[in-house]
Amino acid sequence: MPGSSVSIIEVDKYFGDFHVLKNVSLEIEENEFFSLLGPSGCGKTTLLRIIAGLEDVDDGDVLLDDKSILNLPPNKRPVNTIFQNYALFPHLSVYENIAFPLRLKKFSESEIKRRVDWLLNLVRLEEHAQKKPSQLSGGQKQRVSLARALANEPKVLLLDEPVSALDAKLRQELLIELDNLHDRVGITFIYVTHDQAEAISISDHVAVMNSGVVVQYGTPYEVYESPADTFVANFIGESNLMKGDVVEILSDEYIAVEFPSFGKVICYRDKPVKVDDTVLITLRPEKVRIMHNKPTPSDGIPGNVVHGIVDEVIYMGYQTKYFIKTDEGYILKVYKQHVSYLLDERIIKWKDEVFLYWNPDDSFIVEVEEN
Amino acid sequence: MTLKRKRSEVLSSGSGYEKYGSTYLIWLVIFFVIPVLVILAYSFLTRDYQGGIILKFSIQGYKDIFNLNYLTVFIRTVIISFISAAICILIAVPVSYYIVYSKFKNFLLLLVIIPFWTNSLIRIYAWIFILGNNGLINQLLLNLGIVNSYVKFIYNNAAVLLILVYTYLPFAILPLFSSIERLEKQLFEAAMDLGCTKRQVFFRVLLPNIKQGIVSAFVFVFIPALGTYAVPELVGGKNSRLIGNEIARQLTIARNWPAAAAISSILLILTIIAVIVFIYGGEKRETR
Ligand SMILES: Nc1ncnc2c1ncn2[C@@H]1O[C@H](COP(=O)(O)OP(=O)(O)O)[C@@H](O)[C@H]1O
Ligand SMILES: [Mg+2]
Numbered sequence: 059m060p061g062s063s064v065s066i067i068e069v070d071k072y073f074g075d076f077h078v079l080k081n082v083s084l085e086i087e088e089n090e091f092f093s094l095l096g097p098s099g100c101g102k103t104t105l106l107r108i109i110a111g112l113e114d115v116d117d118g119d120v121l122l123d124d125k126s127i128l129n130l131p132p133n134k135r136p137v138n139t140i141f142q143n144y145a146l147f148p149h150l151s152v153y154e155n156i157a158f159p160l161r162l163k164k165f166s167e168s169e170i171k172r173r174v175d176w177l178l179n180l181v182r183l184e185e186h187a188q189k190k191p192s193q194l195s196g197g198q199k200q201r202v203s204l205a206r207a208l209a210n211e212p213k214v215l216l217l218d219e220p221v222s223a224l225d226a227k228l229r230q231e232l233l234i235e236l237d238n239l240h241d242r243v244g245i246t247f248i249y250v251t252h253d254q255a256e257a258i259s260i261s262d263h264v265a266v267m268n269s270g271v272v273v274q275y276g277t278p279y280e281v282y283e284s285p286a287d288t289f290v291a292n293f294i295g296e297s298n299l300m301k302g303d304v305v306e307i308l309s310d311e312y313i314a315v316e317f318p319s320f321g322k323v324i325c326y327r328d329k330p331v332k333v334d335d336t337v338l339i340t341l342r343p344e345k346v347r348i349m350h351n352k353p354t355p356s357d358g359i360p361g362n363v364v365h366g367i368v369d370e371v372i373y374m375g376y377q378t379k380y381f382i383k384t385d386e387g388y389i390l391k392v393y394k395q396h397v398s399y400l401l402d403e404r405i406i407k408w409k410d411e412v413f414l415y416w417n418p419d420d421s422f423i424v425e426v427e428e429n
Numbered sequence: 430m431t432l433k434r435k436r437s438e439v440l441s442s443g444s445g446y447e448k449y450g451s452t453y454l455i456w457l458v459i460f461f462v463i464p465v466l467v468i469l470a471y472s473f474l475t476r477d478y479q480g481g482i483i484l485k486f487s488i489q490g491y492k493d494i495f496n497l498n499y500l501t502v503f504i505r506t507v508i509i510s511f512i513s514a515a516i517c518i519l520i521a522v523p524v525s526y527y528i529v530y531s532k533f534k535n536f537l538l539l540l541v542i543i544p545f546w547t548n549s550l551i552r553i554y555a556w557i558f559i560l561g562n563n564g565l566i567n568q569l570l571l572n573l574g575i576v577n578s579y580v581k582f583i584y585n586n587a588a589v590l591l592i593l594v595y596t597y598l599p600f601a602i603l604p605l606f607s608s609i610e611r612l613e614k615q616l617f618e619a620a621m622d623l624g625c626t627k628r629q630v631f632f633r634v635l636l637p638n639i640k641q642g643i644v645s646a647f648v649f650v651f652i653p654a655l656g657t658y659a660v661p662e663l664v665g666g667k668n669s670r671l672i673g674n675e676i677a678r679q680l681t682i683a684r685n686w687p688a689a690a691a692i693s694s695i696l697l698i699l700t701i702i703a704v705i706v707f708i709y710g711g712e713k714r715e716t717r
Binding site: 110131139141142143145158163206 | 622638640
């Protein structure tokens with residue numbers, strides 16, 4: 059069953075005076091795993107409900123395979139939804155919940171059985187077919203609602219935070235399952251979540267929303283590595299955000315920025331800037347290397363070196379988070395991955411004097427204030 | 430869900446039952462079980478022609494009522510109660526649904542409850558004032574020249590039905606309201622998403638999920654209607670007498686207390702059978 063492409067074209071939505079979606083445009087390719095990522099209350103569910111037909115738009119259009127679907131009622135759209143709280147029918151067994159859309163289409167009993175059995179197998183719930191939803195665990199309910207939504211063979215599956223009600227471990231398992239399921243059924247998935255880790259781990263493309271506006275669209279890699287603005291830089295992953303002044307244009311690619319917090323460093327010039335502009339620079343904590351001895355720039359790339367003292371150590375097994383106080387009193391987050399365990403390694407401890415080192419490419423501009 | 434849990438839900442609907450269970454039980458024994466036992470006992474005692482009873486075993490009370498041929502009255506009572514319960518539910522389901530999703534939910538609920546603040550006799554007289562032979566509507570019709578003589582709106586079975594429905598409608602709305610309110614609205618949206626028309630949402634999702642509410646509503650109307658006395662007395666006609674009226678007649682005019690108690694006992698058994706049928710019936714269909 060092939061999926062459809064979805065185009066959201068300049069959609070506006072108001073609840074009373076409240077402008078929930080502000081001129082939202084998105085292109086979702088057929089058969090892709092698309093994520094809509096944003097903090098709670100930013101309008102993700104509303105956008106999903108608009109695609110499902112459960113909510114009207116005040117302006118704009120929604121296309122499915124280049125044809126407007128706005129005048130189709132929800133029951134006529136080839137789109138199905140996994141609701142945030144699953145919305146399983148409490149009076150029906152698992153089997154009957156999945157058979158529900160098929161019965162509406164008046165399939166023969168044998169055809170219904172064939173399809174429901176296939177779906178039960180797909181979500182691995184064969185033994186639970188006769189149970190009522192109230193007898194299922196959260197993860198099982200989620201899988202029933204998946205099977206039920208797929209029974210209609212929709213062209214687009216809408217998933218509203220399908221795993222957010224589950225505990226962390228189960229969440230991981232279900233994400234992997236969802237990913238496999240997507241590969242198997244091969245239709246378009248639109249996945250809504252407020253959890254950036256979920257979104258970037260399984261999506262082909264991600265749209266980041268904030269207060270009803272799409273602030274960035276791209277592959278998970280692009281969104282993580284080149285956040286469009288401060289909001290995205292903060293929302294996706296963690297970062298050190300530092301404000302400084304451009305003191306010198308070194309080349310087309312690099313600038314020197316003076317930070318009151320730790321002096322002069324070299325940054326990547328990914329936006330046009332002039333000397334004296336104030337820039338907001340981001341630096342991911344895992345891109346920074348930490349060592350006891352002052353490093354020597356070896357291969358021509360002028361590395362940035364900052365001196366500081368370990369202010370806080372959070373050991374997490376696979377990595378350690380260090381909070382380093384620079385000589386000027388600024389706190390920089392540095393995450394060190396434990397690639398291999400060396401018995402004779404000199405472990406960095408609290409109050410140690412350390413040097414931080416990073417490639418200038420990893421500190422880049424997210425916002426420019428012209429002066 | 431086990432059968433046991435469901436049954437207790439229907440009967441008690443709420444956690445208060447468990448919490449105040451023992452107090453409730455004492456209350457029930459003093460004000461319900463003992464009087465019922467007294468009535469049962471009376472029905473097997475001997476009639477005192479001055480009124481009251483003589484402490485001597487007898488089944489004359491039951492013989493009397495069979496001689497009096499109350500079968501029609503019993504059947505009429507059951508039919509009228511059944512129809513009024515059915516009408517109440519037909520009205521209460523859409524009304525409750527509307528109230529649950531209305532912006533003025535609390536206000537509308539208040540409107541449903543307000544009639545309880547007034548004595549039911551006064552409310553019946555209000556209806557007589559409106560529908561009576563010299564009532565508001567008749568005067569209006571006469572003055573406008575639409576009719577030449579008054580229309581007989583009351584003193585018939587239809588009037589009994591109307592007032593019964595009016596009186597017991599809140600008892601149907603309240604349990605239905607709470608069972609609809611308990612349902613997530615997303616169930617209806619999910620149903621539409623899966624291909625239901627509005628009509629199918631109603632029959633395939635709403636109705637099956639409020640079955641317990643419907644059973645409660647039915648019981649709450651049907652049972653009190655079975656024993657109703659004032660309504661047929663005040664707005665009924667010659668052919669509107671119900672069991673309640675016959676009990677009163679045996680008690681007062683005929684002074685046959687054992688017979689009155691015998692009718693009451695039969696009514697009680699009818700009621701118990703009705704409750705059991707409704708509750709088990711509702712359950713059977715559900716666990717299919
Ligand atoms: N039916 C509604 N009426 C009024 N406001 C609503 C309604 N639905 C959602 N909202 C508001 O719109 C905003 C976006 O909601 P939603 O789309 O559910 O956000 P998200 O799914 O991103 O958390 C929220 O501030 C929410 O309170
Ligand atoms: Mg939401």
